[in-house]
Amino acid sequence: xxxxxxxxxxxxxxxxxxxxxxxxxxxxxxxxxxxxxxxxxxxxxxxxxxxxxxxxxxxxxxxxxxxxxxxxxxxxxxxxxxxxxxxxxxxxxxxxxxxxxxxxxxxxxxxxxxxxxxxxxxxxxxxxxxxxxxxxxxxxxxxxxxxxxxxxxxxxxxxxxxxxxxxxxxxxxxxxxxxxxxxxxxxxxxxxxxxxxxxxxxxxxxxxxxxxxxxxxxxxxxxxxxxxxxxxxxxxxxxxxxxxxxxxxxxxxxxxxxxxxxxxxxxxxxxxxxxxxxxxxxxxxxxxxxxxxxxxxxxxxxxxxxxxxxxxxxxxxxxxxxxxxxxxxxxxxxxxxxxxxxxxxxxxxxxxxxxxxxxxxxxxxxxxxxxxxxxxxxxxxxxxxxxxxxxxxxxxxxxxxxxxxxxxxxxxxxxxxxxxxxxxxxxxxxxxxxxxxxxxxxxxxxxxxxxxxxxxxxxxxxxxxxxxxxxxxxxxxxxxxxxxxxxxx
Amino acid sequence: xxxxxxxxxxxxxxxxxxxxxxxxxxxxxxxxxxxxxxxxxxxxxxxxxxxxxxxxxxxxxxxxxxxxxxxxxxxxxxxxxxxxxxxxxxxxxxxxxxxxxxxxxxxxxxxxxxxxxxxxxxxxxxxxxxxxxxxxxxxxxxxxxxxxxxxxxxxxxxxxxxxxxxxxxxxxxxxxxxxxxxxxxxxx
Numbered sequence: 001x002x003x004x005x006x007x008x009x010x011x012x013x014x015x016x017x018x019x020x021x022x023x024x025x026x027x028x029x030x031x032x033x034x035x036x037x038x039x040x041x042x043x044x045x046x047x048x049x050x051x052x053x054x055x056x057x058x059x060x061x062x063x064x065x066x067x068x069x070x071x072x073x074x075x076x077x078x079x080x081x082x083x084x085x086x087x088x089x090x091x092x093x094x095x096x097x098x099x100x101x102x103x104x105x106x107x108x109x110x111x112x113x114x115x116x117x118x119x120x121x122x123x124x125x126x127x128x129x130x131x132x133x134x135x136x137x138x139x140x141x142x143x144x145x146x147x148x149x150x151x152x153x154x155x156x157x158x159x160x161x162x163x164x165x166x167x168x169x170x171x172x173x174x175x176x177x178x179x180x181x182x183x184x185x186x187x188x189x190x191x192x193x194x195x196x197x198x199x200x201x202x203x204x205x206x207x208x209x210x211x212x213x214x215x216x217x218x219x220x221x222x223x224x225x226x227x228x229x230x231x232x233x234x235x236x237x238x239x240x241x242x243x244x245x246x247x248x249x250x251x252x253x254x255x256x257x258x259x260x261x262x263x264x265x266x267x268x269x270x271x272x273x274x275x276x277x278x279x280x281x282x283x284x285x286x287x288x289x290x291x292x293x294x295x296x297x298x299x300x301x302x303x304x305x306x307x308x309x310x311x312x313x314x315x316x317x318x319x320x321x322x323x324x325x326x327x328x329x330x331x332x333x334x335x336x337x338x339x340x341x342x343x344x345x346x347x348x349x350x351x352x353x354x355x356x357x358x359x360x361x362x363x364x365x366x367x368x369x370x371x372x373x374x375x376x377x378x379x380x381x382x383x384x385x386x387x388x389x390x391x392x393x394x395x396x397x398x399x400x401x402x403x404x405x406x407x408x409x410x411x412x413x414x415x416x417x418x419x420x421x422x423x424x425x426x427x428x429x430x431x432x433x434x435x436x437x438x439x440x441x442x443x444x445x446x447x448x449x450x451x452x453x454x455x456x457x458x459x460x461x462x463x464x465x466x467x468x469x470x471x472x473x474x475x476x477x478x479x480x481x482x483x484x485x486x487x488x489x
Numbered sequence: 490x491x492x493x494x495x496x497x498x499x500x501x502x503x504x505x506x507x508x509x510x511x512x513x514x515x516x517x518x519x520x521x522x523x524x525x526x527x528x529x530x531x532x533x534x535x536x537x538x539x540x541x542x543x544x545x546x547x548x549x550x551x552x553x554x555x556x557x558x559x560x561x562x563x564x565x566x567x568x569x570x571x572x573x574x575x576x577x578x579x580x581x582x583x584x585x586x587x588x589x590x591x592x593x594x595x596x597x598x599x600x601x602x603x604x605x606x607x608x609x610x611x612x613x614x615x616x617x618x619x620x621x622x623x624x625x626x627x628x629x630x631x632x633x634x635x636x637x638x639x640x641x642x643x644x645x646x647x648x649x650x651x652x653x654x655x656x657x658x659x660x661x662x663x664x665x666x667x668x669x670x671x672x673x674x675x676x677x
Contacts, residue, residue: 005526005611009544009598010518016593017511017551452649 097138100178103166103217105185109147113431116193116391117149119184129272130159131279133213135241138167138179140215140281142248144202145184149431150390151470152202153193156248156279157182157215165215170242172216186217192304194468195392198350202275203468205249205308209285213242243284247311249304251276252348254322258308259315266314276348282312306345306468307338318347346468354464355386355393357479364460364482368489369441376488377443378456382481388432392465395432395481397440399458452488459483500564504554514551521565523611525572530612532576536605539612540598541585546572549589566643630665637662 004010112118123146130139141159146152157164160179168176194204247260255276259268262282271278307316307326316324316339324339324347338345364382371377380397388394432438442456460481467475495503495516503520506513525546529539549571557567579585598604623631632651636642637658647662648655 003611004519004522005608006522006540006543006598006604008604009540009547009595010515010522012595013518013547013551013593014511014515016548016595017507017514017554019594020551021508021511 097160097167097177097179099160099165100168100173100176100180102181102183103173103186105183107185109185112148114429115149116151116153117147117431120146120148123147124184126162126164127273127275127277129277129279131281133158133281134244134283135213137213138165140246140279142277142279143184144250144275146196146200146202147193148389150196150392151193152196152200152204154202154204154206154248154250155182155184155186155192156246166217167214170212170214170216172212172214180216182215182217194304194470195352195390195465197346197468198352201252201350202250203252203306203346203349204304205251205306205311205313206246206304207308207311208246211244211246211284213244240284245282245284245312246280247282247308247313248279249277249308251278251316252346254318254320254348255316256319257317258313259317260312261314262312268317280312309338316347318343322347349468352392352466354466354477355462355479357481359386360462360479360481361385362482364458364484366456366458366484366486368486371441371443375443376453377441378486378488380440380442380458380460380484382438382460384432384436384438385434387434388462390431391429391470394429394463395438396461396463396478397442397458398461399442399456455485455487457483457485501557501559504550504557504564507551507554514554517550517564518547521568523614525568526608526612527614528569528572529576530609533579536609536612538579538585540605540608541587542572542575542579544595544598545585545587545590546575548593548595549575551595552589552593562643569642626665626668630661630668633658633661634665634669 108116109119124143125145126141126143129142131141132139138158138160140156141164143155143157143164144152145155155164157166158179159165163179164182165179166172166182168174168178168180173180192204192206194202196202251258251271253274253276255271257268257270258278259266260280261267269278269280307324309326314326316326318324322343324343324345325341326338327340362382362385364380367379367381369377369379378399384395442458460483461478462481463476463478465476469475495506495513498506498513498516500517500520503513503517507517522543525543526539529542530536533539533542546568550568557564575585623635626634633647636647636651637644644655644658644662647658651658
């Protein structure tokens with residue numbers, strides 16, 4: 001064991017196996033254990049699922065790891081004092097800070113018919129929400145928008161004259177001390193997106209720890225000594241005082257307030273507006289997530305999910321007296337089991353309509369062709385009977401040859417042409433019109449250089465997300481579209 | 490707490506024992522960590538991605554350990570099958586999946602610089618040793634042994650990949666391994 005590359009992973013796996021064992025034995029009643037069983041895929045080879053449906057990284061844990069909780073918030077009295085004075089400081093600051101050039105934009109909403117889609121007209125809203133910064137200065141605010149492909153996104157930044165800005169400090173914008181307006185098409189580091197519910201509403205809860213007070217996208221502080229000497233710094237050095245923890249999101253129209261706990265002291269705050277919005281900003285914490293063997297690793301944490309996870313939020317209060325007591329402070333539990341007592345999550349979510357097999361069923365035409373190097377390939381063609389206008393839905397192809405029994409032996413997303421890409425972070429796929437011909441080519445074997453000879457069988461399905469999480473395997477349903485079989489000479 | 494000595498248990502037995510003794514999966518992990526890390530290291534040349542993928546593979550394996558059936562093939566081939574699909578997912582999506590890890594509540598890894606260096610060392614060593622040995626083999630044996638040992642393919646997959654019969658693949662793997670054993674004896 002001493003030669004292992006990741007001994008901590010071994011420990012974590014054995015712990016997970018132990019939880020699994022205890023759950024099976026009925027000895028554990030904690031929500032997380034129950035949930036682990038409830039959400040597990042059906043038994044069998046993992047290869048039996050459609051590959052290619054991972055969590056979307058920025059819908060999940062961004063940074064490297066939660067660890068042991070530590071003695072946070074020892075400076076609570078000082079922090080509260082700062083909170084009280086923050087409003088005055090903000091007012092003072094707004095008169096002193098001038099605007100510089102806007103922060104750079106990136107083409108995340110460049111194409112209304114691909115990826116996240118374009119920004120839907122009239123959906124951009126700066127929420128009536130203002131959270132004081134614990135060290136004073138401009139308050140923090142939040143903006144929401146919806147896209148043409150059924151996605152809603154949250155953005156946060158510092159507030160100045162009704163605009164979301166980032167500040168020229170902590171190494172951002174050359175430390176020019178000016179305010180730089182955040183564009184709508186901003187760096188994905190400052191963008192959290194999820195699927196809209198059946199009524200077009202956003203449900204999302206975000207935890208960011210280790211965020212520079214500048215609010216500049218992609219800028220993190222690295223206090224001296226954060227990393228080993230061999231580490232090549234990628235961010236500007238800055239003191240811990242320039243770091244913040246952010247907890248924000250939309251809990252839905254039924255949420256009325258939430259309770260968070262700092263240093264053992266609880267505070268309940270009302271959510272804002274029909275979105276159930278909240279935004280909490282606290283001082284940055286060091287060693288909140290300690291690395292292995294007492295290392296100084298503190299790359300920060302970035303999560304988003306149905307409910308607040310790995311955060312200081314301990315309860316969400318809903319209309320009619322329902323309360324979700326979160327069990328997610330140190331563990332990732334989502335879905336109904338995130339709450340004790342159990343509540344459907346997100347609470348208030350309205351289901352979306354999912355296409356049926358009867359609506360989708362269509363013949364899949366397969367022909368053998370030759371690729372550019374005269375090797376055999378299979379060209380598939382079918383007519384989409386329904387419009388796929390949302391990022392929720394994508395056609396997927398699964399095929400295997402007769403010599404290999406594994407279902408899901410090879411598969412992939414069927415995509416009509418190239419889509420705009422941004423750093424590999426944005427889901428791809430294009431909208432497909434009803435009646436549009438869709439084509440796909442199988443031109444190589446998944447484990448070798450050639451398409452195997454013999455009988456090739458396969459099927460096309462529509463993968464359709466039913467929950468708010470983008471590319472969440474457990475909230476994706478797959479509707480059969482059609483099958484094919486062809487002999488490759 | 491003392492655990493039984495699992496050194497004599499085969500891979501399938503370890504998976505079967507996992508349901509009753511979680512430590513059995515720890516031993517299973519020890520047996521294959523370097524190989525899986527090496528597999529991902531060769532494919533990505535990124536220690537952090539290799540580490541994340543390895544964690545996801547073992548979480549998926551743990552999740553399905555109870556469903557593994559030895560009569561369907563080797564545990565090693567099964568594990569590498571998961572690994573190949575995880576890698577295919579990653580290439581296709583441009584990111585590493587972590588769903589199995591989340592479902593199993595396996596905490597994300599603390600990838601400090603030191604941890605990454607350790608991962609890189611283990612992965613690259615496993616990869617380097619294997620590749621150096623393989624390079625000495627004739628082409629047909631190198632492909633067969635590489636597919637079998639490095640990529641964990643079963644004989645049916647190898648046959649499909651190399652467009653030849655399973656018996657021929659078995660023969661090439663057998664000869665290749667025999668050659669390697671002879672070389673190792675000489676070097677010792």
